[in-house]
Structure formats: C-alpha cells, structure tokens
Amino acid sequence: MTPADLSTTVLRAVRRAVDEDALRAPVPARVRVERTRPGGRGDYASAVALQLAGPAARPAREVAEILRERMAGAPGIGRVEITGPGFLNFTLDASADADAHRALLRRVREQGLRYGHGDALAGAPLQLSHAREIRAAVTADAVRRLVRAQGAPVRISCDGADEASDPDWARLGITADAHGRPPTPLTEIRPVPAGATAGELLGRLGPDATRWGLLRPAGHDRARLGDDLLVQGEGNPLFLVRYAHSRTHALSRGAERLGFTAARDEVSAEAFEEPAASALLAVIADHPAVLAAAAHHRAPDRLARHLEAVAHAFLDFHDAASPLPAGDEKPSAAHRTRLALAEAAGTVLAGGLSLLGISAPPYL
Template sequence: MTPADLSTTVLHAVRRAVDEDALHAPVPARVRVERTRPGGCGDYASAVALQLAGPAALPARQVAEILRERMAGAPGIGRVEITGPGFLNFTLDAPADAAAHRALLDRVREQGLRYGHGDALAGTPLQFGHAREVRAAVIADAVRRLVRAQGAPVRISCHEEPDPDWARLGVTVDAHGRTPAQQTETAEIRPVPAGATAGELLDRLGPDATRWGLLRPAGHDRARLGDELLVQGEANPLFLVRYAHSRTRALSRGAALLGFTAAGDEVGEEVSEDAAALALLALVADHPAALAAAAHHRAPDRLARHLEAVAHAFFDFHDTASPLPAGDEKPSAAHRTRLALAEAAGTVLAGGLSLLGVSAPPHL
C-alpha cells in the first residue's frame, strides 16, 4: 500500500462515517498521511481526527475511534492504533504491502517519464503573465510545464517584447504586450528578480545551472546564482540530483552486463525489510502528489526540493544494499527488487528534471 493508497483508504473511512451520521463534519478533499516519526508507532500516521474534531464538535480521540472502526480489516492495513490526543497510526500488512510495492514499481516502469502526470487541472484554461525579467520568464515556463502535466491548457504572456536570450533557456512566450482584458484575467508571476540578464547568466553558468538556480528557491526568496551551482560535489543540490540519476542509469548498465534485469514476479518482496528502501519507495510513491502540489501552487521550487529528497534517499538506499551482486554472488530476487527501485528513482529524477527544463544526462 502506497501513501496515496492509504490516504484514499482513510478518506473513504471519513466519508463512510459522515454518510452513516456517525460524524457530522465536512469531508476533506484529501487526507494527509506521513511516515511515523521517531518515538511513534506503526508505519504511517495521520492527524485527520484532530482536523475534524472542531467541525464535528467531538474530542479528537473519539473521532479517531470512529474512523478506526471503519478501517478495521481494510486491505493492506494490518493494525490501526490511536496515540496522543488522537493521532491515527497505521501498520501495514506485509504480504499486501509487497504486492503494492510491486504494483508501484511496475507502474513507474510502464509510465516512464510521464509517471506522476495527471488530469487534476484538465479543462481549466490558465493564463500567466510576467515582466521582461529572466527569473519571472523561467518560472513561468516551468509553471507551464507543470500545469500541462496536470492536463491544463496554458498560455504565457510577457508585458514587453521577450529577451531573445530566453530561447537559449528553453523559454517561449505566446504573446507580449498588455491589454485591459489580460490585466484582469492573467495570473501574475512576480518572483524576486534575478539581478542579471539571461545572457549574463548563460555566459557564466550555462542553461542547466541557470534554470536550477532560478527555480530552486521559492519565488519570494532571492536566487543564489554564484559559482556554487557549478561545483561537482554533493553539496551542490543540482549536481546531487543529476548524479543520482546518472548512478541509476549506471546500475542498469551494470546489471545488463551481468545478465539480469529488474523484471520478475518476485520484484517488490524484499523492500519491507530495509528501512532505506522503504524511505526511497515512499518518496517515489509521493511523486504524483508532489507534481500536483507544485502545479497547484505554481511553485517549481517544491518539485526541486522533492527531487533533492529523492536523490538523498537513493544514495542512502544504495549505500545500504547495492542492487548489483558483489564478487561471485549470483543475482537474486533481492537484487532485482533493488534494481527496480533504483530505476524507479531514476525515472522520477529524470521526469522531474525534464519538467524543470533541466537535462538529466546518463553519464556525469
């Protein structure tokens, strides 16, 4: 069971409790679940009972009890416990969990770079406008990519004639100049300006580092555009993300030389034994939600931070148990599962970088 699956299960329990008049509260659009923190119990936790307690005019623990009764025996959930003032804690069922892991890894493999794309914004035409400033142009371009990945038709306009150097950054503008209609209908993108032109940044940093440097900070923060973006070391988040992707590709090449792939019915069965693997799998499973949130909030920086988290988790996982056999060791089901997870992480990294307009080379 993925975090998204668990969130859906909890949401169904809330809706059932409301339908049965056991709970008088509005049904939320989404229920948040997260990994249990140190000192907690189970695999995942949710504060949904605390959120519903006020509208329901009930103590949070009573709301939690109502929801626990309606989740007992749900597929994939082994145990539901209540802690503190009303937190729900979930322990997943191991056999069902293995099947869910396999299904998730299969889904990532099948969907490829489109994994995480959806239709949350389908049928919602959007228009964004920005000043003749490079950071605003690059953020608008990334927002265009994100909302299109969620099914929305989108149009970008610049208040003045675009800078020709923007094309070197992959930026396109559909129209320029203002009209009264555009002023009322266009959502404005107004980040803190970069303080340099596109040409100046490109000459010093190149397109990938320039885009990452402009997109990684939140729009209300100043972008750091120094030589640290070119450092070939894991302290540089851009290098970390791209290096993690290139390592996943190297693992696939190494497996092919050893004569095995990630395919197989047993893939997914070993993940539950490894905390680092579970942490990486959870981030892979959260990728669709991360893309949807970045599109909804018009915030490419959210996607950049998600990719950094995936990269860190990948290296933790890789250092714990390599997907490739050592010495004379024969490839096993465990190696195929680890390889499938590494390849899924690589797909998430490549797909996310593509939406940010940053390249993901197979060698670095």
C-alpha cells in the first residue's frame, strides 16, 4: 500500500462515517498521512481526527475511534491504533505491502518513461502565455510538457515577436504556437526574470544546466544561475540527479556482465523490507501524484525537487544494499529484486528529466 493508497482509504472511512451520520463534519478534499517518526507506532500516522474534532464538536479520540472502526480489515492495513490526543497510527499488512510493491515495479517497467502520466487534466485546451523573456519561455515549455502528460491539449503564445529566428531559444527547445496576446482566456507564466539572455546562459552553462537553473527555483524566487550548476559534486542537485540515473544504468551493465537480470514478477519480499528500499519505493510511488500536482499548479520546480528526493533515496539504497553481489557471492533473488528497484528509480529519473526538457545520459 502506497501513501496515496492509504490516504484514499482513510478518506473513504471519513466519508462513510459522514454518510452513516456517525460523524457530522465536512469531508476534507484529501487526508494527509506521514511516515511515523522514530519511536512512534506503526508505519504511518494521520492527524485527521484532530482536524475533524472541532467541526464535529466531539473529542478527537472519539472521532479517531469512529474512523478506526470503519478501517478495520481494510486491504493492506494490518492494525490501526490511536495514540496521544487522537492520532491514527497504521501498521501495514506485510504480505499485502509486498504485493503492492511488486505491482508498482511492474507498472513502472510496463509504462517506462510514461510512468506517472495520466488524464487528470483531460478536457478543455489550455492556453499559456509568456513574455519574451528566457525564464518565462523555458517555464512555459516545461509546463506544457507537464500538462500534456496529464492529458490536456496546450497552446503557447509569446507576447513578443517570433522567437523561432533566435537560434539560442531554439537550442533550448522553445517554441510557441502564436505571438501576441490571443483573445481566449489565458494562463500567464510570469516567473521572476532571469536577468540574462539565452545566449549568455548557453555560453556559460549549456542547455541542460540552463534549463535546470531556470526551473528548479519556484517561480516567485530568483533563479541562481552561477557556475556551481556545472560542478560535478553532490552539492549540485542537477549533477546528483543525473549521476543517480547513470548509476542505475551502470548497475544494469554490471549485472549483465555477471549473467543476471532484474527480477520481474518473482521478487524477494525480504528485499522490500530493508529500510533504504522502503524509502526508495515510497518516492517512486509518489511520482504520479507529484506529476499531477506540478501540472495542476503550473510548477515544474515541484518535479525538480522530487527528482532530487528520488536521487537521494536511490543513492542511500545503493550504499545500504547493493544490487550487485560482492566478491564470489552468487546473485540471489534479493539481488535481482534490488536491481529491479534500481532500474525503476532510473526510469523515474529519466522520465522526470525529460518532462523538464533535460537530457539523462546513461554515462557521466
């Protein structure tokens, strides 16, 4: 069970309690669940009962008990406990969790770079508009990629003249469907300007670092476009993400030399129980929700930060439980399962970078 699945299960319990008139409170749009902190109980916790206590005019622990009764026996949940003033604590069913992890890896493998794409925004065409300024143009291009990945047709208009005649903009992959301000309703893309031209940025940084530097900060923050974007070290998030991606390919090549491949459906449940593997599985499972939110809010910076989280989780996993056997050790089911997880991480990193318009080379 992923965090998103658990959130949906808790939300269903709230809705059921309201429908049965056991709880008189507005049903929230979503329920937040978080990993339990060290020393806490269970795998995940939620404060939803505390949030509903006021509107329901009932003690939080009483609300929590109402919800616990309606979650007992839910698929994927082994135990629900109430702690403190009314926190719900969830211990997942290990066997169901392993099945969910198998299904997740299968889904990533089958969907490839389109993993996380969906139809959350399917419907009326979206018209984006941006000024003739390089950060606005790159952001609009990334938003178009994200929104299209969620099923919406998109058109972009640039307030200025045709940038197709500018080879520097073309090198950054920027195109527009129209120029000037169309009469239809617009979504304006207006981040803080870069303070430099496309030619200046390309001359110093090249296309990939330029795009990352313009997209990584939130639109209301100034973009930091120094030469640190080119540093090959962990302090450079772009390098970290691309390095993690290249390591996943290196693992696959190493496994091929040793004569084994990643597990498909017959995977080792024990390998999923390793803490570093669980953390990596969690961020991979979060990927579709991150893509949907980044598209909905027109915020490619959310995807960039998520890719950093995936890279960190993968490198921690790689250091804690290498997919490759050491010395004379024979490849086991656990190694094949870890390799499948590493390859899934590589797929997420490559697909995410592609949506940002940034290359993901298999070698660095």
